[in-house]
Amino acid sequence: MRIIEPHIHMIARTTADYERMARMHTVACCEPSFWAGYDRTSALAFHDYFTHITTFEPQRAAQYLIEHYAWICMNPKEADNLSLAKEVVAFIPEFLDKPNVLGIGEIGLNKNTDNEMEIFTMQVEMAVERDLPMWIHAPHLDDKLKGTRKMIDYLRGHGGVDPEKVCFDHAEEHTVGMIKDAGFWSSMTIYPITKNSPKRVVDILEVYGADRMMVDASGDWGPSDPGTLHDAVFEMRRRGYDDDTVETVFYDNPCYFLGQSPKFRPRPRKSREQAWN
C-alpha cells in the first residue's frame, strides 16, 4: 500500500522523520509555505525559505525515495504586515516554475483580518491568472468556521476560480460540509493532542463520504507527528475497510487533486469515476 502525505512542513522535521515515512510506505509529500516558528523580519528571509523548500528538501526526501513537492505563498500568519507581505508576493512568481512547485499555498486566513484578506485575494488572482491549484489554510482557532465561510463566499463569487483546483486544509466536522457543498476539496489535518484525531477523521469520512477528501498529518513546529497519518490508515483498517478502499483515500485521492499540476508524478491506480461512482 502506498501513501501520500499532502501537507507537512519538513523544514521543521529531522531526517529521521523521512526515514520513518519511508518505512510507512509514504511515496510523496507536499510542503506548503507557512510560518517558520518565528515571525521573519525581512522579505529576504522568505526568499531563503522558498529556496530551501524547492532545493534542499527535495534532495533530502529523495534519499528516502520520497518525492517532495512544495507550494509557494505569503502565509496568512505573517500577512498582517502588509508592506512585508507585498514585498514577498512580488517575488513569488520566480519560484512558481521550480520543478517541485505545484501551486499557490497555503494561503488563507489566520485571525480573519482585513490585511490577511487583502494578501489572500492578491494570491488568488496570481493562481487564477496562471491556472494553478491552490492550497488553503483555514484558521485553527475559534475563527475556523467564520474564516472558512468568508473564503468560500469570496471564491464562489469570484467567477474565475475552478473549485476542483482548490483544497481547504485543516477541515473539521463543522466545516467539511460547507466546503464539499461548494465543490471544493477538503483535507483534514491530524494532531496528536489538539484538534482532529485519527478516529474523528475516519468518522468524518464515514459521514461525508471520501470523494474530494484527503487526510494529512501535522508535521510542523508544534506537538505533531507524521505517523498520525498512518494511525488514520490503521483506524480505517481496524473498522474493516479493505486495503483497496484505504489506498483510494490515502493514495489515489491525493493523486487526483495534486495531479492537476503536470509536475506531480505519482499516478492513481484507477480513475476517479471508478473510485467513487
Ligand SMILES: [Zn+2]
Ligand atoms: Zn501547514
